[in-house]
Amino acid sequence: MLNKYFTLLFLVLIGLSSCKKDTDKIPSPEKPPVSNNRTTDEKVRDSIYFYYKYLSYWESSIPVYNPISDISDKYTSGESLLNHLMGLTPVKNDYVFHGPGQNIVENYTGPLDRFSWIEDISSTSSRSARADTYDGFGLFVVFEGGDANSAAYVGLSEGNSPADKAGIKRGDKIIRINGVEALGKNFRLIEAELNKTQLVLDLERAGVPFTKTLTYGSYDIFPVVKDSVYTVNADKVGYFALSSFEEMTNDAGQYTAMYNAMNAAFNKFNQQAINKIIIDLRYNTGGYVSTAIYLANKIVNSNGAGKLMFSYDINKNLKEEKAKGSREFDDVMFNNSATNITDVYFLVSDYTASASEIVISALKPYANVRLIGEHGSTYGKPVGFFRQDILNKVGLWAASFKIVNSAGYTDYWDGIPADKPGVFDNVRFDFGDLREDMLATAIQHIRSGSYTLSGSSAKASSRTGTTRTSSAVPVNKLRERNMIKD
Numbered sequence: 001m002l003n004k005y006f007t008l009l010f011l012v013l014i015g016l017s018s019c020k021k022d023t024d025k026i027p028s029p030e031k032p033p034v035s036n037n038r039t040t041d042e043k044v045r046d047s048i049y050f051y052y053k054y055l056s057y058w059e060s061s062i063p064v065y066n067p068i069s070d071i072s073d074k075y076t077s078g079e080s081l082l083n084h085l086m087g088l089t090p091v092k093n094d095y096v097f098h099g100p101g102q103n104i105v106e107n108y109t110g111p112l113d114r115f116s117w118i119e120d121i122s123s124t125s126s127r128s129a130r131a132d133t134y135d136g137f138g139l140f141v142v143f144e145g146g147d148a149n150s151a152a153y154v155g156l157s158e159g160n161s162p163a164d165k166a167g168i169k170r171g172d173k174i175i176r177i178n179g180v181e182a183l184g185k186n187f188r189l190i191e192a193e194l195n196k197t198q199l200v201l202d203l204e205r206a207g208v209p210f211t212k213t214l215t216y217g218s219y220d221i222f223p224v225v226k227d228s229v230y231t232v233n234a235d236k237v238g239y240f241a242l243s244s245f246e247e248m249t250n251d252a253g254q255y256t257a258m259y260n261a262m263n264a265a266f267n268k269f270n271q272q273a274i275n276k277i278i279i280d281l282r283y284n285t286g287g288y289v290s291t292a293i294y295l296a297n298k299i300v301n302s303n304g305a306g307k308l309m310f311s312y313d314i315n316k317n318l319k320e321e322k323a324k325g326s327r328e329f330d331d332v333m334f335n336n337s338a339t340n341i342t343d344v345y346f347l348v349s350d351y352t353a354s355a356s357e358i359v360i361s362a363l364k365p366y367a368n369v370r371l372i373g374e375h376g377s378t379y380g381k382p383v384g385f386f387r388q389d390i391l392n393k394v395g396l397w398a399a400s401f402k403i404v405n406s407a408g409y410t411d412y413w414d415g416i417p418a419d420k421p422g423v424f425d426n427v428r429f430d431f432g433d434l435r436e437d438m439l440a441t442a443i444q445h446i447r448s449g450s451y452t453l454s455g456s457s458a459k460a461s462s463r464t465g466t467t468r469t470s471s472a473v474p475v476n477k478l479r480e481r482n483m484i485k486d
Contacts, residue, residue, distance in 0.1 A: 038069075040391065045072040045081050047390040048118070052082065055398040057383055058089040058113060059315040078118050078394055089113040092413060112413065115383060115482070119395040132221055132246055132256070134479075137199060137214050139163040140283070141174065141475040142427045143184050150184035152177075153427040154203075155474065156283050158243060159222030166212045168203070171430040175209070176202040187475065194476050221246050222257055223287075225280070226432040227265035229272050232446045238269040238341075239439070241280035241431045244481050245287025245355045248294060258291075266298045269339075276343040278442045279359070282374065282425060286354025286481035289384060296362045297335050304366035305338040308406040310358065318400065328485070329401060334366075343368040345442040348418060349425060353379035354483035360416055361405040370419045372441050372451070374472075377415030384483030401485065420451040425472050 038046065046068045053062045062085060065071045075081040089111040138161020143150040152174040157163040174182040177193045178200050193199065197216040202209065225241035248259040269277070277299060296309060312329040314322070322329050344367045346352075346360055357378055363369050371378070383399040390396060404410040420441060429436035434443060437453075445451050 086113040148185035152182035224261040238274040238277040245291035292355040302338040313402040349374040373418030380415035
């Protein structure tokens with residue numbers, strides 16, 4: 001029955017591929033009241049209903065069933081049961097549904113919870129692997145346009161992946177993959193090759209051809225993509241690109257390479273006294289809440305020092321836990337350190353989601369925050385998760401809390417709107433290259449107060465034929481990271 005209180009067991013996760021138990025947290029929750037004569041699969045489904053009803057942000061929309069089997073026996077899998085429960089959450093009639101990385105679907109009507117999911121945590125599952133490890137090539141391939149002759153480029157070579165270790169960079173033109181010509185007309189063929197366990201890539205950089213062979217494998221994610229300092233008029237402008245919000249400490253309690261690289265970048269920014277910063281989150285689908293908080297604290301100026309960063313909106317069950325002394329959902333305050341940064345430019349796309357949106361919304365009340373986007377907004381996911389283990393078989397990730405910034409800004413289900421939308425994600429150039437359209441647009445606004453490219457930036461765009469009226473087309477998809485409570 002749902003009138004039993006239990007203490008939450010919080011687990012920490014970066015990607016959908018892995019998780020790590022925090023054994024120092026409070027005890028495991030009570031088990032749901034299910035009969036011992038139920039099979040294991042039936043108990044799993046009973047538990048999915050029980051914990052979703054208790055933990056979901058939309059708990060009040062889920063009916064009470066007694067016995068639970070009245071609902072759980074109607075479904076043959078945990079996934080189908082969860083989809084049913086998610087479908088009971090409130091419907092948004094004016095939803096503008098964003099990809100990620102897909103075209104916007106106008107006038108979509110559907111439930112607010114399109115986010116919760118079930119993870120296989122059985123010992124035989126690859127998803128039970130160590131946190132911060134991912135399997136793959138680390139290669140994100142993008143066609144620069146949608147026609148048959150569009151060329152393929154590397155959009156992202158994830159740090160520490162097989163692609164990164166092979167020296168492959170964003171902006172490298174892909175000529176062939178496993179012998180298949182990388183042109184738009186061969187989209188499906190290229191997509192199929194990317195699902196194989198080995199890739200032979202014929203590439204070109206600055207007109208010079210080269211070949212790399214990649215083998216599918218596991219790697220520890222390093223998400224700090226680039227940091228630079230530019231001088232624009234009298235301003236020192238920092239640039240920081242981050243592909244995901246990974247953990248700041250490892251299993252042994254040591255600081256991770258990401259943490260050290262982030263600190264090194266912001267130490268450089270402080271030494272050069274930057275007063276404006278460009279944060280590139282165009283491919284950042286989220287990650288740890290704690291890391292997002294850490295980044296926001298690195299950016300905030302004296303207007304926000306010591307003030308509210310954001311608060312959590314939670315259901316009545318979690319509010320009762322909080323009233324009994326749980327500190328998991330206390331308000332988050334900015335620390336007392338502050339920078340001289342007055343203007344923050346975010347480079348975003350409809351991949352920019354979850355923990356990325358925390359940083360954007362948290363800084364909005366305290367700095368001049370501007371979004372330069374490939375599309376009209378970010379993805380739109382103001383809710384977050386923690387994992388509830390069920391019988392060592394599955395982990396339920398129910399959307400359980402919502403982020404509210406200090407100005408009461410929340411419910412950005414359609415994404416945080418871009419101040420300057422429609423800026424081409426120019427995959428011909430690496431991150432931090434001043435010829436790249438999104439970065440060049442931010443620099444131009446700092447220089448002149450206008451988003452219109454002019455002077456050398458416009459000439460560079462014209463020379464390389466990079467101006468586009470439509471978005472680049474991804475071949476494979478970036479994985480979702482979400483907003484993970486730790």
